[in-house]
């Protein structure tokens with residue numbers, strides 16, 4: 001089996017704007033938990049929002065460069081607008097895969113409809129690094145509707161393949177997201193009392209986020225809601241046994257690491273300090289465009 005490196009508790013939450021109460025489950029700015037090609041994961045655990053007739057909650061115009069941001073709406077809705085002219089609503093079950101690349105300015109708010117109605121909100125935002133040769137690729141985004149994401153189901157649970165290739169018993173199921181490097185982003189649901197077994201490529205880093213429920217990993221270690229399990233990069237299967245009374249909902253992330261230096265400042269992630277200074281300057285010069 002693949003060795004469990006460590007299981008981490010979620011750090012304290014903070015607000016992103018006034019719309020997203022997130023726990024930064026891992027970050028490229030930290031000393032540990034490096035899970036390249038993934039840089040960061042902000043997880044907004046379920047919370048209830050009251051109906052709001054005032055301006056929608058969220059975060060106003062801000063830039064990104066050198067990365068992709070992936071927003072998974074598990075409950076509630078996020079409205080998005082960006083300087084490339086893109087915009088829309090990420091509804092429950094949908095995923096937005098945004099390539100900041102050479103620079104984008106965008107805003108992220110609760111949708112008008114969700115704001116007015118209120119209710120349960122749960123979301124994850126993942127930052128995926130871009131390799132040097134693609135850091136300045138043109139900006140854009142993929143709206144991945146829930147109905148375009150394949151779900152593979154068996155008696156033990158299901159796998160929703162957002163990105164990558166599910167190589168389990170129904171080998172060859174491809175996720176709809178176009179990615180620049182080899183990676184997997186899957187929503188795994190393990191039925192109560194069941195066990196699912198996965199084998200990811202030896203070349204991939206691998207981490208699991210337990211969103212809901214309680215599990216036993218590799219027959220030895222327990223993990224529960226909002227914990228992050230990081231595995232060694234090595235061959236071997238992983239076993240996820242649901243030890244709780246309800247389905248265990250898990251976000252599985254794996255990918256080939258991008259073995260390049262990282263120079264990061266807030267929403268800009270480049271390879272060198274010089275590129276970072278240039279990136280901030282070009283943002284200030286308006287080269288990422290603007291929101292009308």
Ligand code: MN
Pocket residue numbers: 062064069106108
């Ligand atoms: Mn953003």
